[in-house]
Amino acid sequence: MDLAFSGMDGVIILVSYAIVMLLIGYLSGRGKNLQNSLSDYFLAGKNLGIIALFFTLYATQYSGNTIVGYAPAAYRMGFGWLQSISFMTIIIAAYLLFAPRLYVVSKRKNFITPTDWVHHRFKSSAVTILSVILMLWGLGNYLLEQLVAIGQAVSGLTGGTIPYQFAVIAFVLVMLAYEWMGGMKAVAFTDVMQGVVLMIGIIIFLAGSLYLVGGNFGNVTSFIADNEPAKVGVPPMDASINWMSMLILVGFGAAIYPHAVQRIYSAQSEKTLKKSLSRMAWMPPLTTGLVFVIGIIGIMMFPGLSSGDSEQLVGMMANEIAAINSFYYWIMILFFGGIVAAIVSTADSVLLSFSSMISNDIYGRFVNPRATEHKKVLIGKVGGIIAVAALLWLAWNPPATLYEIFVLKFELLVQVAPAIILGLYWKRLSAKPVFWGMLLGALLAGIMTLTGYKTVFGIHGGVLGLGLNVFIAVVGSLFITTSAKEESEVEEMTSLKLEA
Known part of the structure; x- marks a missing residue:
């Protein structure tokens, strides 16, 4: 991201953002003993109101990379990149499919992580461990992306005044500091800050770019039609199939990101959650839609890139x-x-979720079940620091084979969706078929991606893996006999009554 701004002006702005983030962290944790409660530290005491919940959901779905990465995609693809709006819309649809129901169950059973629900539902260590591995893999991948993006964005904004490596380390330290002080509450309130800045900034960016092309978007479409007609044409069939495949992969994959699910748990009430999600439904056209238009205008401003x-x-x-x-x-x-703040805000959400799963799902469930909540929180913090250190090493010294393996994200993460979503609705869904479906679906998706067969007839390996996963889980469960007692237990697990 090459910018011609004064390096010192960029430094002043970034330092100001860092100070505000640290102040938010301090105020969020002041007078509260967050370190003794998993719920208080990782889920803001499950008391996020509609404004904080809306913006933290917004920040979970939209990062700074949405602006920096989606506009160039629109430039290259043309009007075919309208699909980006539907990507973000389908995530909201996926949330509404399971979020309100999962919220009620999580409130009753005091869940901390997504795999708390998986463990509660299937009573299987194998299913739980595999879910944890796939989710941590997806989180690690996402966090790596954000760390690299922080360095590039800061270096670009300051004209190289702050070098890449120093930029990453500096903002990682800021992120760790305010997250340690205020936990999820600090993360949510920094999300409010960056969300407001992004919304206003996108609108003014669009206004400025329209001004530079004469104030008429019709000029832009006429220019593209005359000079690059392929970018306004109907996409070929394989592109349309690929589009539908991406909707499934991103829609279900992003909705079950651990940090996304934990925002569901953090809502003050079911009513607050539903209101926040209903407002989120307007954000795809107002965010990715405007970024799409910016990318299209770029075709006229800088043709032939x-x-x-x-x-x-x-x-x-x-x-x-x-x-x-x-x-x-x-x-x-x-x-x-x-x-930059938005990228950091996305990274802090991912890191907090990563730490919670290390703390609760690995250490608290399998290593030391008798550990106090204070110790679990501490283990989560230390585990988060170790993870960041390892990812920084990977970002700066990427071994080719390991890096290729690590690019898998949605392909593996989406394999957890049947366990989470189907498990909420279908009483007969059983642990063994769920495990084998999840494992074989992940293996199929991983092998296809790593061997270069990322799509077949436009369908992503992750979607083919998900199809295999659902088939095994459903058919296998049909062949397993369940007793009336077992079905009654599942009925109680998924009950929408707030009292047990």
């Missing part, structure tokens, strides 16, 4: 917008500082 050069599109457009006048200059600096 190569695939590699197009990755710098947002920075190139920002430089042009900043040159309009001093108002746009400072807004662009604030906006790109907000992008």
Whole structure:
């Protein structure tokens, strides 16, 4: 992201954001003994109101990478990238499929992590451990992406004044500090800050880019139709199939991200959760939709960019917008500082969730079941630091084979969806078929991705793996006889009564 801003101006803005984040962390944890309660530290005491819950859900779904990465994709694909809006919309649909029901059960049973539900539902260590592995893998991958993005964004905003490695370490320390002080509450309130900055920044960025092309989007579409007609044409059949495949992969994969599920647990009430999700339904057109338009405008502003050069599109457009006048200059600096803050905010959510699973699902469940909550929280914090250190090493010294393996994310994560979602609704779903479906689905998706067969007729390996997963889980469960007692126990597990 090459920017022509003054390096010192960028440094001032970033330092200001860092100070605000640290202040939020301090105020969130002041006077509260968060370290003695898993629920208070990892889930904000399950008391997030509608504003904080909405913005932390928003930050979970939209990162700074949404702006930096989606606009170049629109530039390369043209109007075919309208699919990005449907990606984000289908995530909300997936939430609504299971979130309210899971919330009620989690409130009654005091769940901390997504695999608390999996363990409660199937009473199987094998299913629980496999779910933990797949979820930690997805979180580790996502956190690696954010750490790399932090370094690139800070280095770009400051014109190289702050080097890549120093930028990553500095903001990781800031992130760890406010997260340690305030836990989930600090994370949620930093999400509010970055969410507001991103929303306002995207609108002003769009206004500036429209001004530079004459204030008429029709000029842009006419230019594309005359010069790059393929970008306004109907996509081929394989692209349409791939689009549908991505909807399934991203829709269910993103909705069951551990940090997404934990936001469901953190809601103050079921009513608060539903209101927040209903407002989230408006965000795809207002966020990815506007970013899509920005990418389309970029085709006219900078025609003929190569695939590699197009990755710098947002920075190139920002430089042009900043040159309009001093108002746009400072807004662009604030906006790109907000992008850095948004990436950090996404990283902190992922790290907090990663730490909670180390603390609760591995240490608390299998290593030391008698551990106090204070010790579990401490183990989670230490585990998070170790994970960040390992991921930083991987980001700076990526062994080719390990890196290729690590790029798997949604392909593996989505394999946990049947256990979580089907388990809420179908009483006959049984542990053994769920385990084998999850394992074989993950193996199929992983092997296809690593051997270069990422899609078959446009269908992603993760989606084919999910199809195999669901088939094994459903058919296998039909062949397993369940007693009336077992069905009654499952009925009680999934009951929507708030009292046990």
